[in-house]
């Protein structure tokens with residue numbers, strides 16, 4: 001019997017929950033099938049046992065301390081990268097997230113939450129305009145005072161959106177503002193999985209309207225990339241490519257090589273220096289994984 005695919009909303013070691021006909025059901029994971037992730041489309045048998053994980057469009061994740069890829073969620077249409085004036089974003093956080101999204105084929109959207117607070121006159125806030133000129137859009141939101149989530153709602157009204165960002169920036173507050181029955185969904189989920197209601201200890205997909213899913217992710221302090229080739233990392237810096245085409249060496253890393261088109265573009269002002277500096281730090285970090 002083949003049943004219609006259903007959406008995984010939460011996954012633990014050997015069980016999770018999926019959305020079936022507007023309800024949540026417990027799913028058992030047999031060992032022979034790769035563990036599914038929130039966002040995955042799966043098939044179940046009548047007993048609620050997983051029988052198949054459908055092919056994924058993409059897979060988002062993070063690197064652990066040793067540079068191994070740790071998956072977080074699958075089949076994303078976009079990732080919202082939430083930053084706020086407090087806690088202040090760690091250095092390169094935004095460049096890491098942007099790179100991860102592009103490398104994984106996921107559209108990024110920068111959200112500056114807590115717009116009721118003054119914007120610090122320091123990176124990455126001072127770089128947002130420049131990032132927008134490179135095609136990395138940013139919008140503002142706030143959950144306090146007079147809440148403002150209208151533009152965000154328009155951007156996430158269809159498809160699957162992952163909410164990423166440091167602990168404390170307001171991911172769960174934004175989810176609460178967007179999903180009116182979030183608490184009810186969370187309570188039901190906890191009943192189904194037997195886990196506590198503090199669901200942001202694990203990535204969780206929430207239904208948003210008829211057409212969309214919003215995935216809340218657990219708080220991280222630092223978001224790390226995983227070990228990859230320099231060519232792959234450069235997918236995360238798409239504005240480099242037209243200049244890199246002029247580098248003298250085909251495998252130029254744009255560090256201090258003679259005839260480097262990227263360095264020339266930084267010197268002429270065609271590329272923002274802060275992106276090149278972030279590139280150099282992420283490249284150096286890659287070499288520490290080896």
Ligand SMILES: Nc1nc2c(ncn2[C@@H]2O[C@H](COP(=O)(O)OP(=O)(O)O)[C@@H](O)[C@H]2O)c(=O)[nH]1
Nearest residue numbers: 113114115142143144167168169170171172173
């Ligand atoms: N001033 C201000 N505080 C906010 C805003 N949004 C969330 N917060 C607060 O920031 C803290 C962390 O929010 P939370 O949603 O738990 O962040 P998360 O860890 O990213 O899920 C809470 O105390 C929220 O009340 C906002 O727009 N403005």
Ligand SMILES: [Mg+2]
Nearest residue numbers: 171172200219
């Ligand atoms: Mg949270």
Ligand SMILES: [Zn+2]
Nearest residue numbers: 247252254260
């Ligand atoms: Zn170069």
